[in-house]
Structures are given as C-alpha cells and as structure tokens.
Amino acid sequence: MKPVITAFDWVPPFAQGQVRDLRVRWALEEVGQSYDVRYLAQGAHKGPEHRALQPFGQVPTYEEGDLVLFESGAIVFHIAERFKGLLPPERDGRSRAVEWMFAALNSVEPPIMDHAIATIFEAGEPWSKARLPSVNARIDERLGELSRRLGDRDWLDGEFTAGDLLMVAVVRILEGDALLDPYPNLIAYVARGTARPAFRRALAAQIAGFTGEPPARFKEWAEKHKQAQGETA
Structure with missing residues (x-):
C-alpha cells in the first residue's frame, strides 16, 4: 500500500517550492518509496474532514494503512525509520x-x-x-x-x-x-x-501539483502586501 500525503493545489508564487509537503516528498524520494497525493483547495485544510487528520489545519498529513501522522518533521522521522537510506545503521x-x-x-x-x-x-x-x-x-x-x-x-x-x-x-x-x-x-x-536527484524529483512533483485557482481573498492580501512593500522600500 502506497502512503498518501496531503498537499495544497494552489499557493502564492513565493510559497511554491516551500510548502512543507516538499520535505515529506523529498524523504520518500530518497528512500525510493512511491506515494499518492490528495490535493486540497485553499480553505479545505481548515474543514472538519482534514482537521480529523491534522488538528491544526495544516499540510502535510501522511496516511499509511491505519497509521495517520501530521507534522512534517514527525513524518520524515517515520519515513527514515521505516525505510533504509536516511539514518545510519549504527x-x-x-x-x-x-x-x-x-x-x-x-x-x-x-x-x-x-x-x-x-x-x-x-x-x-x-x-x-x-x-x-x-x-x-x-x-x-x-x-x-x-x-x-x-x-x-x-x-x-x-x-x-x-x-x-x-x-x-x-x-x-x-x-x-x-x-x-x-x-x-x-x-x-x-x-x-x-x-540531489531525489530533491529535484520532489520539487518538480510539488510544482506540478499547483493546478488550482487562488481564492478571492488572496487578491486583496496581495494588493495590501504590495502597498506595504512599497512603503518600506
């Protein structure tokens, strides 16, 4: 059974390549483990269905059979213990x-x-x-x-x-x-x-997954951020 992780289907350009599912993807690529991704639209991560997996309404989550994990560090640790390649043998x-x-x-x-x-x-x-x-x-x-x-x-x-x-x-x-x-x-x-090839594969996979549409509130935030940057330049 392949692990399933969650990721966003859209984030602002500055966040692309930085969302923490990348760390989990990278770990899985390093150990040669294939995986599936369940994509979430912006806002869905705060809904009750996702909060049942991740109480803080964040991504990623990791599902492997009956095991459900959240927090990217904990997930990477699990992958490193579960598969060979990321922890020394001694x-x-x-x-x-x-x-x-x-x-x-x-x-x-x-x-x-x-x-x-x-x-x-x-x-x-x-x-x-x-x-x-x-x-x-x-x-x-x-x-x-x-x-x-x-x-x-x-x-x-x-x-x-x-x-x-x-x-x-x-x-x-x-x-x-x-x-x-x-x-x-x-x-x-x-x-x-x-x-590292594993990182390049993980990054390409994350970027390829950004196929969703930005929420309306992002346009308002982007305009405010642009104004703030102009004021502090």
Missing part, C-alpha cells in the same frame, strides 16, 4: 542524525519563520519593520553557529541523513537572501542538498 549515528533533525526545526527554523512573518505575511503591520533588526540578528547568530559546526564538510555528520534533509529544507528558505551571503559553506551546503 545506534550513535542514528541518534546524531535525529539530533540534527530537531536542531533544524527547533533551533534554526523559528527565527527564519519570524523573518517570513515580518516581511511577507504581516508586512503591513506597524511593528514589522521595527522588529526586523532583532529578527535578523537572531538568524545571523544561528547561521554563524551552524556554519562553524559544518565547517568544510559536505554533510553535518558524515553521510547525508534525515538531519541534513531537514536542515537543508530550512536553510534554503533564505536561498538568494543577503542573510546567507556571509556563509559560503552554508550556500554550498544548500546547493549540494538541492542538487
């Missing part, structure tokens, strides 16, 4: 890979998402511009710490693992942003991760 190596999975989601991603909130989702709020310097400082601190630990290695702990998968997925949110410029080893790290 106990200590597996524990270090899991450590980096948690670090990606708990230490590195939160300030990066704060940046997205301040510059995209709530860019029109009066506090967003004033908050950016402190948000950027926290991102720089985390990137500096990660850069020093990675050093000149290709991956965080020897071979590519689920820890690298999630860390690359998180850091690539800043791909092309000046915040990454001081850290050429992280830029190269992201480039190595996104050059």
